[in-house]
Amino acid sequence: MWRTEDLGGLELLRATLSEFAFRPHAHEEFFIALTEEGLATPRYRGDTHVIRPGDLVVLNPEEAHAGGPPAEVSWTYRALYPRPDLMREIMAEFPGDRPTMPEFGGDVVRDREVAARLRRFHRLSEPPESSTLEREVYLAEALVLLVGRHAVPPHAPRPPGLERRGVRLSREYLQEHAADNVTLEALARFAGLSAFHLCRVFREAVGMTPHAYQTQVRVRRAKSLLRAGLPITLVAAEAGFYDQAHLTRHFKRIVGLTPGRYLKDATT
Template identity: 75%
Template sequence: MTGTSDARMWCAADLGSLELFKATVREFTFRPHAHEEFFIALTEAGVATPTYRGDRHVITPGDVIVLNPEENHAGGPPDEGSWTYRALYPRAELLREIAAEFPGRGPALPEFHAEIVRDHGLVARLRRFHCLSESPGSSMLEREVLLTEAFVLLVGRHAVPPRTPRSPGTEPRAVRLSREYLEEHAEENVSLRTLSGWAGLSAFHLCRVFRETVGMTPHAYQTQVRVRRAKALLRTGMPLARIAVEVGFYDQAHLTRTFKHIMGVTPGRYAKDATT
């Protein structure tokens, strides 16, 4: 693409072939076009002045553009400016599944009319999801939870009309089954779809009821299980690199970062203190 730098498009095959894109655009104007999917763009840096819904808009860092399928749009950064953004192109079926979980929506496709979406919770989840999708070995469960929670916020707060999700309830059996599955498969790259199927709930419902009951996301719970197992192995004197593989971390560095974030000390320090 002439006039862009660091442009990349890829497909998250494990998430229903969701297309993702990121770029820094300079001296480039997109011609009028539309996508068959939803278009969700998060601005990270710079300014854009795209045209859509009959007007020209000024887009700044933290702003999100959400366009419905087949909505025309065009434009790019102003002259001598640049625009760094990340985009997702979710298929209609994916957001229809999310919308069906809200009272009164049924199977209808959600519609978005806001010119610009400003929502810190949504932005944080979208950006974290997008960045993780670039990292080899990133957790499927973490990415799916982030994406599900982001779409829940998007549909609930910003679709027309806004709605509040149904009460999650307690679902003790589903939560118990989920916890048991995560404990038994702690070292595996578990997917949310697999976990929700095991629990007998939709991915959307499981995320909400699990967080409500346990106080953390399924991914955070799996990470906690891995760290506890790492602690036990550290006391045996097993090498860090082997422990990382045994408990399900991508590599030793991943284990070290996560362990310190939860325990407050590095695995090496913990092992030394635990064996003296």
């Protein structure tokens, strides 16, 4: 278990259990668990549920649950514990007379799109080179989808709208702070929108997430610095990448060449 201090102290857990069962207990926060491998048979909401790879267990604060994997079976899962104040912010994305706090019912959430985004967010929270903005975007998109599709009752979030000024300000901010570890909160505050709404309107208007746009800006900056004659290791730092390997990975994804090959071709 670890805490992501740059995301407000959100707690995350990665575990593999065998020959172990939780006693009945509850959390102060929401509990969201994504099964990666194995099988679990937890008990909650008056029944025993069979949890398989790709399945999500989503529980409300103070909702009792117990159990673990069956005998001679292991269970590998990733969990996060969003605080109620974070989930209240999510609810602002939904119009109408909605409660201030989402509530989840039913047994098991099976949603490949939500699971993929949560898995990506969780895995990105482990390596040191992952940017705060990238993780925030995956988390925001996952939670909006989760609440919209699986809270009681399901409800579509409000349309993204145009919000041209907010998107323009966001793009300018990312261009001016290309090398900085920009947070979604800071970007949204500058744009005058909520963090979760900014994710949606930015993707709608630009065709990519704020983090993808930030990466594009950084790669363009790297190309300019390479053409100016700076060594690749210095280019990585100046353009905002964690190290040369981080630069190379993203550079090739966008340009189609490694920085070294690009530098060779651009100077011949």
